[in-house]
Amino acid sequence: MEMKQNMVFVGAGSMAEAMISGMLQKELFLPRQISVMNRSNHARLEELNNTYGVTISQNQKETIENAGIIILAIKPKDVAEAVLAIKEYVNESHLIISVLAGVATTTITDLLNKEVAVVRAMPNTSATIGKSATALAVGMHANENHLLIARQLFETIGIVTTVAEKDLHAVTGLSGSGPAYVYYLVEAMEKAADDIGLEKGIAKELILQTIIGAAEMLKNSTKQPATLRKEVTSPGGTTEAGIKVLEQFNYQQAMVACIKRATTRSAELGEAMLQSVSKEN
Structure with a gap:
């Protein structure tokens, strides 16, 4: 319209x-x-x-x-x-x-x-x-x-x-800053691909399609993220081995802390902005 x-x-x-x-x-x-x-x-x-x-x-x-x-x-x-x-x-x-x-x-x-x-x-x-x-x-x-x-x-x-x-403020910490968290993940995946010997062009194509495919699965499936993850994770398999390392590094806790801190920072900046404008007005 x-x-x-x-x-x-x-x-x-x-x-x-x-x-x-x-x-x-x-x-x-x-x-x-x-x-x-x-x-x-x-x-x-x-x-x-x-x-x-x-x-x-x-x-x-x-x-x-x-x-x-x-x-x-x-x-x-x-x-x-x-x-x-x-x-x-x-x-x-x-x-x-x-x-x-x-x-x-x-x-x-x-x-x-x-x-x-x-x-x-x-x-x-x-x-x-x-x-x-x-x-x-x-x-x-x-x-x-x-x-x-x-x-x-x-x-x-x-x-x-x-x-x-x-x-x-919560939206800012979650989706406003969210693209950067995904880019940061891709940076790590690219570094890992280089370390394990994959050519950069091939690695980038595989990483991006993996991200896109996973996002589409999350969007189109009625299953919870945890369920989809478990369906990929065979007992004793490669995915389980990788996930265990992420757990050792407290990956999920780090992401939760990341989003909470970004949310808090948004509130801090908002308060500073309010005080600044009050002085100017």
Whole structure:
């Protein structure tokens, strides 16, 4: 379903580009409905204009006032500067969607000092290939219609779920940072393949298909991960021998601790961001 209102991206990084690409491919917006602005990198804006045909502008007043949806896609540390720069042009009919990790919806509304609808999103870097796992949370002034609009936007770059805002730190630790945990595993598998004498190209192909195949099994099977693992693990066999080594190194406990620490760090960064913005506001 094509959106009728215009949209502006404040920020022009990789997440903004992933969203623009997805929305245009799914024909949710026309290129002329999307504007992009950033603080200073005009060459980046030109690149997006040449690639996608979107509008680029440094006229904040005209661009913001002509948009129904504002996507905040700058670095979290720049939120105060970016929001205060557009504050006078934002009104309570706007929907603001933030992809800023650790920045609470109340931080944005406090900076604006207006009862504007804010929806927070936590996508991950797989958005660049349309495979993001995104969680959405609504601020106090957002309603079901605002959530529906945000859901439609992020469904163009992957799957979407909705959580309470307090749970976004957990989402950040689990799926926001999650791709890096998988890449770290693949790094180890590649090193092991080299140690046991496999040619790098062959090893990479085998590793990637193994990861993809296992993920598809998990997605399509009704069986629990533990059951699928046990079905591969014959008594006295090679898989059992390998799993026993992982158990010796407390592999599962390490992964649990990893995700818990990432979650805690997200909360720490969010609190630091809140204090920083309070001082600036």
